[in-house]
Amino acid sequence: MTVFFAVMLRSLVAALLLTVATAAFGGTFTTYEALEYASPDATPLLMDLRVPDGPGPHPVIVYLHSGAWISGDRFGGPAKRQATRGYAVASIDYRLAPEHIWPAQVEDAKAAVRWLRANAARFHLDPDRIGVFGTSSGGHIAAVLGTSGGVASLEGPELGNPQFSSRVKAVVDLYGPTDLLRLEEDKLPCIPLDGNAPFMPPSLLMGCAIQSCQDWTRTASPMSYVTKDDPPFLIEHGMLDCLVPYTQSVQLHAALVANGVQSKLILIPTGDHGGSVFDQTKYQQPIDEFLDQYLKGPVVAKRRAVRR
Numbered sequence: 259m260t261v262f263f264a265v266m267l268r269s270l271v272a273a274l275l276l277t278v279a280t281a282a283f284g285g286t287f288t289t290y291e292a293l294e295y296a297s298p299d300a301t302p303l304l305m306d307l308r309v310p311d312g313p314g315p316h317p318v319i320v321y322l323h324s325g326a327w328i329s330g331d332r333f334g335g336p337a338k339r340q341a342t343r344g345y346a347v348a349s350i351d352y353r354l355a356p357e358h359i360w361p362a363q364v365e366d367a368k369a370a371v372r373w374l375r376a377n378a379a380r381f382h383l384d385p386d387r388i389g390v391f392g393t394s395s396g397g398h399i400a401a402v403l404g405t406s407g408g409v410a411s412l413e414g415p416e417l418g419n420p421q422f423s424s425r426v427k428a429v430v431d432l433y434g435p436t437d438l439l440r441l442e443e444d445k446l447p448c449i450p451l452d453g454n455a456p457f458m459p460p461s462l463l464m465g466c467a468i469q470s471c472q473d474w475t476r477t478a479s480p481m482s483y484v485t486k487d488d489p490p491f492l493i494e495h496g497m498l499d500c501l502v503p504y505t506q507s508v509q510l511h512a513a514l515v516a517n518g519v520q521s522k523l524i525l526i527p528t529g530d531h532g533g534s535v536f537d538q539t540k541y542q543q544p545i546d547e548f549l550d551q552y553l554k555g556p557v558v559a560k561r562r563a564v565r566r
Contacts, residue, residue, distance in 0.1 A: 314382030322396030359465035365414030368424035397434020404429035490520035496529020
C-alpha cells in the first residue's frame, strides 16, 4: 500500500468514527457565551448556554460547578457532553463564599432556572423540562434546589423573573455534601482536617462556625426540605472520598426514599472525590439514562413557560 493510500485510508476511518460518534450523541450545538442571567448588587452573574442545533424545543440541564463554595467557575464540567446528546446545557457562575454567604448560592441557581424559562422561546428551550446537574459543592446546591421548590426564603425573587417557577424536573448530584453538621462525624480516616473549623469551607459558606449556628446551618441541608413532590434524583458517590464522606449521599437518598421520592444511589467502591472513575461508561450511562427518562419525551408544540 502506498503512503498516499495509507493516509487516505486513515482519514476515511477517522471520518467514519467521527460520524458514528456524532450520530451516537445526537449532533452539534451552538454556544452562547457570557449571558447575564442576574445582577445582584450590580455584580453580573453569567452563564454559557449550549443549545443543540435544530428547531427544539430542547430539554435543559443547569450545570453547577464544584469548588467548595469558595472557588470555581462555569467553564468545563461533565454536563457539557450532554449538549451532544440533545440537551441545552446552561453552565452558570454563582456567588462564592466567604464574600457571599448562604443562601446566595441557591438563590443564584434558582434565578438561572427562572431566566431560562423567561427566555425559552428565544433559545428554543423547553420550559417544562429543566433539570439540574451538580458536582461536589455544586451537587450540594443542586440537591437543595431540587428539594426546596416553593421555599420562599431560598428563592431570591429580587434576582429577576419572579413570575416564573424555579422548580426542576430532575436532579443529578455527584458527590455533594448534604449535612454540613455531620461532615466531621462521618469523615473517613483519610480526611485530616476538622470539618467544623471556622476557616473551613462549610463555615465560610454559612458565615459562622457551623456548630455554633446549627439552626442556620440546617437551612443549607437538602434534607430540611424533602417532600413527596420533589423531583427524581440520581446520586453518585465514591466510597473512598477523602473530602465528602459517601455517607452524606446515603443519608440524602434515605430521606428521599422515605418520603416517596424517586431516588437512585450509585456508590463507587474505588471512587474518590471526582476523578476519571466517573468518566467510565458504567457510571456515565446511568446518568444518560436517568436524564433521558425524566427530561426527554414527547415534544408538545407551542409550550408555554411554566409560571407559578
